[in-house]
Amino acid sequence: MVITCLPSPAACAAVMEAEDGLLAGLGPGKIWAEMSTTDADEVRRLGALVEAKGASPIDCPVSGGCHRAATGNISIFAGCDRATFDRVLPVLTTLGRRILHTGPLGSASILKVMTNYLATINLVSLAEALTTMKAAGLDLATTYEAIRISSGNSFVHETESQVILNGSRDINFTMDLVLKDIGLFDQIAQDNGVPLTLSPQLVAMFREAVDTYGAREFSPNIIKRYEEPTGLDIRAPGFPAEMVDDEPEEPGYEVRPAR
Secondary structure, three states: OEEEOOOOHHHHHHHHHOOOOHHHHOOOOOEEEEOOOOOHHHHHHHHHHHHHOOOEEEEOOEEOOHHHHOOOOOEEEEEOOHHHHHHHHHHHHHHOOEEEEEEOOOHHHHHHHHHHHHHHHHHHHHHHHHHHHHHOOOOHHHHHHHHHOOOOOOHHHHHHHHHHHHOOOOOOOEHHHHHHHHHHHHHHHHHOOOOOOHHHHHHHHHHHHHHHHOOOOEHHHHHHHHHHHHOOOOOOOOOOOOOOOOOOOOOOEEEOOOO
16 A cells, blocks of 8 residues: 655646656555545546556545644545445554545545635634634634534634734634645535636635745635734734644544435
């Protein structure tokens, strides 16, 4: 089994298709696991080349944040036939915690960019909410707790809001990667004739942010879009500079959808 986890579809294609690339070493009984967040059509294209070698492809991107990836407390989506999934499940339950068989090759990549779109929408809404509360004279630590204990809470709030308020904005994820992922989601919607409202605005926002703050700026610094025109400082004492996964370890397992 060989795993790729790379920052772009182009990078993966280069690694796979070079003269001495991974495709050259694949053959019957071997498995290629693509763990990048990438384009489903490109995964299917490379998957066909893998199958032509007699090997089996699977797209299995991870979700849950870099701090959870470091501890193995991560979710993994797996797109492939069931027989291949059963073969790799022992590996995936070692690498991650919650493993979901999503369907055929490419399905995991589609679902992954959907989840990153949702996380990004949440990040921007939190940036707007925190800035508005500061402008209205509310204490930001109290605001954080109000969101945390309410129906407005989310995974993104409990992670990214904390590093926003600390001021480090270090979630170990950058604006260029956000733009790639939400762009892939927006393309899926366009390809399927879905007239979205928020998605095109989000893509335009992060395209502008990349131009303004730089491709490698941490994504939570989208808050600057609101701090700079208002002159407000969206920081508060008592919040961590980076996230640490403190959940107890437990064995990985397959998540089965209700039928």
